[in-house]
Amino acid sequence: MIAVYKKELKSYFINMSGYIFIAALLLFAGIFVTALNLRGRSAAFEYALSNMTLVFLFIMPILTMRSLAEERHSRTDQLLYSLPLRVSDIVLGKFFAMLTVFLIPVAIMAVYPIILSAFGTVNFAAAYGALLAFFLLGAALIAICMFMSALTESQIIAAVLSFGVLLLCYLMNGIALLIPTTAIASFVGLLVCAMLFALIVWFLTRNSVVTLIAAALCVLPLSGFYYFNRPAFEGLFPDLLSTLSVFDRLNNFILGIFDVGAIVYYLSLTVFFLFLSMQSVEKRRWS
């Protein structure tokens, strides 16, 4: 894993992408801190961070699009497969390299609250708590975008896919408000999700039996619950969407609340998408 990690990290600084990523993040951090903290005369660094999440939509795809797609495109994945490396070594090595690139601007941003403290009273606990959540949110987004890169051979498609998914995550709360809170609406929404899940299973396995089983495992219990306990479905789907909304889980930290649930959510999201990436890379050998 360390070999892949070192090689990846180096390649981010041989190519422009690492520098572009760091520069973009720091540029926007500078703009938001100047606007909100310095010009706005506020010592709350968290507010600048909460605005920064929008930047993720554009720069995360730039960081991650190469990771697995380019490997496949230039056939270097054959080298990695033939070397004595596990799939987890490859995926984790690449993930931690991207995480390290992301850690650099975050570490620089960690200086900002100290600078702000020269001009006013900074709540360090709130600022650094928010920064930690900001970092973990970034890690989860990197894992999501890396999975998109594992799905395709083209960097451009990987970037567009990643941007689409991140945009959807960003707008999740707004979408949740659009959905009626009736029981039937929630039921239909969950059914659509089950179908999407089955579709993903089909794309990953190309096996109709497995797909049918996966779909049945989702749809049958769902229909059962709906039949016996209809009131529980009222407002369930919108609630679920806003709970799962990746970006909005940061809000508690911005308000100065250390939300352990959100930390666990970000970590499990990261692990889940890393797992999916590994499966996707492993599956390619079986095609």
Added chain:
Amino acid sequence: MIEVKNLTKKYGDHLAVKGVSFTVEEGHIYGFLGPNGAGKSTTMNIITGCLAATEGTVTIDGHDIYEEPLAAKRCIGYLPEQPPLYFDMTPYEYLMFVAEAKGIYYEKALLLVRGVIEATRLTDYQNRLIRNLSKGYKQRVGIAQAMLGDPRVIILDEPTVGLDPKQILEIRDLIRELGQDKTVILSSHILQEVQAVCDHVMIISNGVLVASESIDNLDSLISPTNKLHMSIRCDAETAEQALLPIDGVERISMMQTAGDVLELTLETNREADPRDDIFFAMAELRRPIIAMRYEESTLEDIFLRLTEDDAVEAVAEESAEAPEDGGEAYTSMFSTAGYRVEEDVEEKEDEA
């Protein structure tokens, strides 16, 4: 060293490799020979763990490639058809990465990388970007990568494709050097190359292993007669009486008259060349020879014959009947191996 059993690979409905089995002994250079799309690369990808087989097993030095992939992969160095290079690295950086990924610690890696760079004559190029190297040098970096860490088996997929003649000779020399203390498996669709480098050849066609012989044996399996095509201004009876007694003439396989010219094809012994005697015999009878064309049977004939579609089917059927004893079935293929007209051979070479 390597044991491949009943390997089958399906891409959707397409059978790329059908029940291939063979064993590779230590210390030989093996050649995988077959026309394009015969399943050579697929087989090699499966042996090295880059692809999963639909059926069958691969054991490398006692380690199954699926059960103990890491132990098995440590025994192998692999150069895929397209050298897997990171273009934004220099050969030195690239080889250091591969060494580290193969689990070699830093001090030893420095030493080994210097060793393979010297062996592949990359010293002057080690600090240029791989992107800027010519195809031949890229190929060398690929081979250097496969050599790193002293694997016992080196597998090279079409190592000379796309190189110029001088580079081809250099790469062949390098492979011969490697073969002195390692097992090398290389694939090629060019017979001469396999003949020049390997000491054992496996011919694969349409996903079926149609022959597995040592190079020396292959030579002895060539049909024992050559062909002589002649046009003589003579009648059939006289020609037959005059030609058959000549030393080296085995039989007349074809005879037809066109006007007053007799066209015939003789089968002659490979050891003796009866052309001089035929000339003088016909001269004595005052029958002019208008044309004479001598056709020697070569390994190329065997190759073409074996990779023809119907031949493959025949072998597939035979091996299906006696799967345990597939090796024996091939000999009958050789004994019936006959001739092909030269034009076909040239066509094949052009394609190559």
